[in-house]
Amino acid sequence: MRQLGIMIGTRLRVCKHRSHLFCLHNLEPDLDLTYILQDFLEEAMSQDQPEISLIGVDLDPILIEKARERNPRPDRVTFECLDFLSEDCGEMLRWYLTQLNKTRFDVVFCFSITMWIHLNHGDDGLEEFLRKVCELAEMIIVEPQPWRCYKNASRRLRRAKLGDFPLLKELKYTRNPMKHIEDILRRLCDFQRVTVTAGNEWGRMLLIYERKQES
Ligand SMILES: C[S@@+](CC[C@H](N)C(=O)[O-])C[C@H]1O[C@@H](n2cnc3c(N)ncnc32)[C@H](O)[C@@H]1O
Structure with a gap:
């Protein structure tokens, strides 16, 4: 197959x-x-x-x-x-x-994409992204960037005199993006956790979730 x-x-x-x-x-x-x-x-x-x-x-x-x-x-x-x-x-x-x-x-x-979706499209965009992915997937593997990466991305933009991400201040899903992403996967996408890996050398973890079996 x-x-x-x-x-x-x-x-x-x-x-x-x-x-x-x-x-x-x-x-x-x-x-x-x-x-x-x-x-x-x-x-x-x-x-x-x-x-x-x-x-x-x-x-x-x-x-x-x-x-x-x-x-x-x-x-x-x-x-x-x-x-x-x-x-x-x-x-x-x-x-x-x-x-x-x-x-x-x-x-x-x-891999390393949720932060860009979140910063550019806000909380609603992050939800929409994960929903769309899950609609198309039996299994999803997500490597969320931690909150410090959001701060670094914002700082880089400001240092380059390019302003800031307009939606950053409006985000409600802050501080622990991984927790929010897991919550969206369970609550909105109805996916279940398979496992979460230990942190890699950058301290990033992989969330592995799957579609629930239809009964
Ligand atoms: C930090 S890079 C990560 C790329 C790769 N997955 C990795 O782990 O090295 C984020 C990538 O996401 C892409 N990207 C951001 N928003 C996107 C969107 N809405 N649709 C498709 N790709 C997007 C960017 O162009 C960029 O190449």
Whole structure:
């Protein structure tokens, strides 16, 4: 059976965590996502694992262009330049799923993206983002940025004399973004916790949640 994954925010990244479906671990820094994926896919397939397809979504066109140019597995890995909160994105992803005879992705990775959604779209945007992801997912893996990263991002903007994030002062989900995200996943998305990993070297944890089984 074909397994599908989506990675939202595709900038280069090394992940040392294991997930249920994808095992990207023990990799050296400064590799980029496509090479990590290539190694991972080849390893998975050589062990007679199911077919795996992955789509990476990011709103940065340059990033997507680079990722496409260096894509080692265009038959399995696709990159799309989309704003995840846009209607186009939902349509595109549903079309992608239909082509593969699926209604949802087996797993959706959201590494280091929740803060940007939260800062740029506020509490409502964060809720909408997680709802949309969960609608499309059997399982979600989120790496929330801690509150100190919000403060650093705001400070960087102010130092660059670019003002501040207009919605920052209006946020109610403050101080402990991870707690708020877990609450949204349970309360609004009706997902259940599988596990929460220990902090990585940056003190970040992965929240792993899944859709409840329909009875
Ligand atoms: C901090 S980077 C993290 C990227 C990657 N997941 C990682 O862990 O290295 C955040 C990424 O999210 C992307 N991004 C922010 N808002 C987005 C949105 N609404 N839709 C799609 N991508 C978005 C940015 O362009 C950026 O590449």
